Amino acid sequence: MRNFKIKSYCKINLSLRVLRRLKNGYHSISSLITFCNLHDTISISKAKSQKDEIKFSGQFNKGINNSLNTVSKLLNLLRKKKVLNNYFFKISIKKNIPHGSGLGGGSSNAACLLNYFNIKFKLKFKNQELKILAKKIGFDVPVSLEKKNTFLSANNNQLLRINYKFKLNILIVYPNLNCSTKEVYKKNKTTSLNNLKINTYVKNNKKLIKYLINERNDLESAAIKIHPIIEKIIDLIKSEKGCYFSRITGSGSACIGIFSNMNNAINAKRKLKLKYPKYWCVTSKTI
Numbered sequence: 001m002r003n004f005k006i007k008s009y010c011k012i013n014l015s016l017r018v019l020r021r022l023k024n025g026y027h028s029i030s031s032l033i034t035f036c037n038l039h040d041t042i043s044i045s046k047a048k049s050q051k052d053e054i055k056f057s058g059q060f061n062k063g064i065n066n067s068l069n070t071v072s073k074l075l076n077l078l079r080k081k082k083v084l085n086n087y088f089f090k091i092s093i094k095k096n097i098p099h100g101s102g103l104g105g106g107s108s109n110a111a112c113l114l115n116y117f118n119i120k121f122k123l124k125f126k127n128q129e130l131k132i133l134a135k136k137i138g139f140d141v142p143v144s145l146e147k148k149n150t151f152l153s154a155n156n157n158q159l160l161r162i163n164y165k166f167k168l169n170i171l172i173v174y175p176n177l178n179c180s181t182k183e184v185y186k187k188n189k190t191t192s193l194n195n196l197k198i199n200t201y202v203k204n205n206k207k208l209i210k211y212l213i214n215e216r217n218d219l220e221s222a223a224i225k226i227h228p229i230i231e232k233i234i235d236l237i238k239s240e241k242g243c244y245f246s247r248i249t250g251s252g253s254a255c256i257g258i259f260s261n262m263n264n265a266i267n268a269k270r271k272l273k274l275k276y277p278k279y280w281c282v283t284s285k286t287i
Contacts, residue, residue, distance in 0.1 A: 101249075
């Protein structure tokens with residue numbers, strides 16, 4: 001088994017509505033999700049020893065448990081299903097996506113490897129089986145099984161894939177804060193009555209932007225209560241030339257801004273870095 005490299009892409013919640021709390025403690029949400037060209041890099045090969053070797057490197061490797069993470073959960077889950085029992089792997093992940101940011105890096109890592117194992121080792125899991133396995137690892141993992149724009153419906157968390165590609169210029173600002181999803185949902189008081197609906201706006205960039213300007217992330221107020229700096233970052237991004245809108249992605253703490261063109265996004269990044277030199281800022285495009 002030769003060394004194989006996989007790009008594990010970043011997800012972004014363009015909008016997020018919290019509808020209600022479920023009996024199992026989770027929440028029913030609706031969200032329009034996209035992916036951008038920011039990615040972690042996964043290298044995988046056969047391990048020489050009779051155990052898995054999982055290592056993290058890169059800018060955002062700190063704070064990740066090498067023995068308990070989304071990748072180790074995936075391997076344990078597959079072996080419980082009595083597949084891959086005779087194989088052990090050396091997996092190295094270069095973390096370019098900050099964790100605890102709402103950008104879904106860990107979920108994407110697990111989803112990419114699940115797809116890899118399914119194809120490489122001919123496990124023959126069908127799409128529905130893959131979704132069930134992915135959900136056991138984490139809520140966002142099924143979303144990342146396909147790098148397509150996705151509508152997460154509140155109807156049993158149904159994933160509706162959108163074949164049309166968005167053309168969005170994105171600024172991402174991460175204020176070096178690990179935002180606990182559990183704590184954000186616990187503090188959240190904002191809910192929406194209506195479910196988001198897919199309309200023709202997803203096939204037209206101008207209509208999409210117009211629609212998203214009037215959308216929101218229901219978790220934003222709770223995230224700001226925990227980390228007030230988030231509100232200042234969002235307001236600063238909004239004030240920059242060519243910014244259509246700014247909000248958190250997922251449960252935060254990363255803040256996104258959608259811009260009219262990449263030059264405006266790059267100029268906004270420069271200004272953000274001057275004001276907050278220690279914060280991580282990157283421009284990106286949807287894929």
